[in-house]
Amino acid sequence: MNINEIAKLAGVSRATVSRYLNNGYVSDEKKERIQEVIDRTGYKPSTQAQTLRTKKTRLIGVILPKINSDSISRMVAGISVVLKEAGYQLLLANTENREKEELEYLRLFSENHVDGIILIATIITREHKRALKALQVPVVLLGQRLDGYSCVYQDDCLAARDVSRLLLRGAGKIGCIGVTQQDEAVGAGRRKGFLEAAGDAGIAEDAVSFLETGFSVEDGYRAMDQLLALCPGADAVFCATDSIALGALARLQEAGRQIPEEVALAGVGDTVSGRIVSPKLTSVHFYYKTSGKEAARLLLELLDGNEARKQIKMGYRVEERGTTRQR
Numbered sequence: 001m002n003i004n005e006i007a008k009l010a011g012v013s014r015a016t017v018s019r020y021l022n023n024g025y026v027s028d029e030k031k032e033r034i035q036e037v038i039d040r041t042g043y044k045p046s047t048q049a050q051t052l053r054t055k056k057t058r059l060i061g062v063i064l065p066k067i068n069s070d071s072i073s074r075m076v077a078g079i080s081v082v083l084k085e086a087g088y089q090l091l092l093a094n095t096e097n098r099e100k101e102e103l104e105y106l107r108l109f110s111e112n113h114v115d116g117i118i119l120i121a122t123i124i125t126r127e128h129k130r131a132l133k134a135l136q137v138p139v140v141l142l143g144q145r146l147d148g149y150s151c152v153y154q155d156d157c158l159a160a161r162d163v164s165r166l167l168l169r170g171a172g173k174i175g176c177i178g179v180t181q182q183d184e185a186v187g188a189g190r191r192k193g194f195l196e197a198a199g200d201a202g203i204a205e206d207a208v209s210f211l212e213t214g215f216s217v218e219d220g221y222r223a224m225d226q227l228l229a230l231c232p233g234a235d236a237v238f239c240a241t242d243s244i245a246l247g248a249l250a251r252l253q254e255a256g257r258q259i260p261e262e263v264a265l266a267g268v269g270d271t272v273s274g275r276i277v278s279p280k281l282t283s284v285h286f287y288y289k290t291s292g293k294e295a296a297r298l299l300l301e302l303l304d305g306n307e308a309r310k311q312i313k314m315g316y317r318v319e320e321r322g323t324t325r326q327r
Contacts, residue, residue: 078292160193171236220247279322
């Protein structure tokens with residue numbers, strides 16, 4: 001079955017069928033006839049032929065830092081919902097948080113005929129900015145804010161501040177397990193919010209025991225082990241992510257500490273694991289799936305020729321559970 005046969009069965013010209021398949025103007029009556037033939041015959045247009053005609057691949061490249069992450073999977077789910085409805089397919093590139101791989105995928109996607117790119121960003125270096133500027137296709141950043149680009153990002157600072165206010169009730173000696181400050185959102189933003197809450201509680205920055213670690217549960221466990229040695233009397237610990245907090249919780253329980261009576265604990269991200277562990281983890285819920293949807297919609301606007309660079313800061317919800325002291 002080809003376009004000529006579709007046209008013959010529908011009683012229209014080949015050009016009319018072509019316009020219909022490429023979203024051009026066709027009268028409602030002819031649209032119905034063409035669609036009825038397509039439904040009856042199971043005809044599927046040649047993707048290769050459409051690409052040659054329209055110069056569009058209907059492919060979107062999504063660059064992500066870690067594929068086995070609760071937050072990332074929720075973002076990708078949101079992206080997929082919107083782009084699938086718009087007729088696009090996703091090409092996922094997992095970089096394992098390696099800067100060089102992010103830069104390489106930006107180049108590869110731009111040169112290998114995707115229609116647009118969504119970069120789930122962690123660290124934005126000068127090399128990233130150069131690579132973004134050199135792109136020949138539209139791009140949206142998800143998870144970080146960068147002037148001059150369409151972005152969807154979380155309110156990391158205020159979210160960390162608000163959950164830390166719960167964490168620090170009745171606390172005297174506090175610790176903070178964060179990630180690299182090069183990560184403007186999860187690293188710098190969340191640390192800043194935590195310190196604002198500490199300041200409100202009358203705790204000076206130099207009285208806080210800080211550690212930086214990676215993003216995994218194992219990293220959180222090791223960092224908590226170090227914190228116990230550095231500050232044995234710590235009675236409240238803020239963790240930049242739920243994964244870090246879950247590792248920290250495991251180490252504290254292994255050390256025989258009562259949670260939250262002896263040590264209060266809070267994370268960020270509201271993961272499934274944090275909701276089922278005992279005690280359940282106090283955390284911040286970010287609307288990651290919705291964030292993915294918003295990023296996809298921004299990209300569709302760019303693909304439609306809207307050159308306005310929009311930036312969307314998402315909301316959040318603090319989830320007070322069993323690892324922080326009650327009022």
